Amino acid sequence: MNSETDGDHAPVIDHGRLTGLLAFFQAAEQLKDTLRSGTSRSGRAESTAEHSWRLCLMVLLFEKDIIGVDIKKLLKLCVLHDLGEAISGDVPAPHQSDGDNRQERERRDFQALCADLPDDVADDFMALWDEYADAVTPEAQLAKAFDKLETMLQHQLMPGADADFHAFNLSYGRDRTDVFPLTRQIREGIDARTKELIRDHQSAQKA
Numbered sequence: 001m002n003s004e005t006d007g008d009h010a011p012v013i014d015h016g017r018l019t020g021l022l023a024f025f026q027a028a029e030q031l032k033d034t035l036r037s038g039t040s041r042s043g044r045a046e047s048t049a050e051h052s053w054r055l056c057l058m059v060l061l062f063e064k065d066i067i068g069v070d071i072k073k074l075l076k077l078c079v080l081h082d083l084g085e086a087i088s089g090d091v092p093a094p095h096q097s098d099g100d101n102r103q104e105r106e107r108r109d110f111q112a113l114c115a116d117l118p119d120d121v122a123d124d125f126m127a128l129w130d131e132y133a134d135a136v137t138p139e140a141q142l143a144k145a146f147d148k149l150e151t152m153l154q155h156q157l158m159p160g161a162d163a164d165f166h167a168f169n170l171s172y173g174r175d176r177t178d179v180f181p182l183t184r185q186i187r188e189g190i191d192a193r194t195k196e197l198i199r200d201h202q203s204a205q206k207a
Contacts, residue, residue: 016118023116030086037090041157048085052078055150059142065182069138073128077143080125081132084110103133141176145183148173152190156197163201166194 013021031049038046055078063071082090084106110129114122132140152169155161170191177187 020116020118021121024114024121027113027116028083028086031083034085034089038151038154039158039160040154041159043159046154048082048090051150051154052082054154055143055147058146058150062146062182066142069142074139074142076128077132077139078146080110080128081143081147083113084108084129086113107133135176141179142183144176145173145179148176149183149186149190152187152194156190156193161197163198163205166197166201169194 031052032047034048035045036048036051038051040046040050056075059066059071059074059078066074087109088105107129111126114125117125131137132143135141135144152172155165155169158165174187177183
């Protein structure tokens with residue numbers, strides 16, 4: 001048994017299971033120090049943990065507008081999808097390519113991160129990671145779409161972004177964001193704002 005009842009209190013789990021769960025939890029903290037190429041609106045480098053948090057918040061904001069999807073699973077995918085970066089670090093989108101083995105490397109790193117977990121939890125986490133990577137289920141496809149949308153919205157807040165940087169975002173992740181009517185609609189609003197930022201930068205250069 002993984003747990004036992006202690007009177008009227010919450011179940012108590014065995015020591016080995018508790019140790020494994022906390023070891024993973026402490027190792028995952030490294031994601032706070034894993035920096036992305038983007039910044040906050042103050043210009044401070046953004047961590048992957050911050051991106052994952054805001055991605056989950058975005059899903060919660062649109063929960064009532066997402067129909068026919070397991071929201072709990074969607075949030076799990078959003079929480080776990082970048083945890084491999086705690087070991088391997090983030091690769092900026094412009095530097096990614098089809099032959100860079102990034103997905104395989106991140107999977108190995110996530111698997112290493114899960115090494116201390118009880119087998120049942122590790123199996124569940126790996127299955128969720130693979131589901132996100134395969135992007136076949138609606139939940140995984142939505143997680144990838146919102147992942148791109150959150151990134152683009154963060155880019156709009158970056159004080160150091162120039163016109164070329166914003167222009168990159170007009171094509172970034174479109175294959176993911178155009179899958180669903182909702183994410184396509186959100187994308188249209190983001191693109192409109194991105195075009196405004198590009199025009200502002202171009203006007204400032206001419207002045």
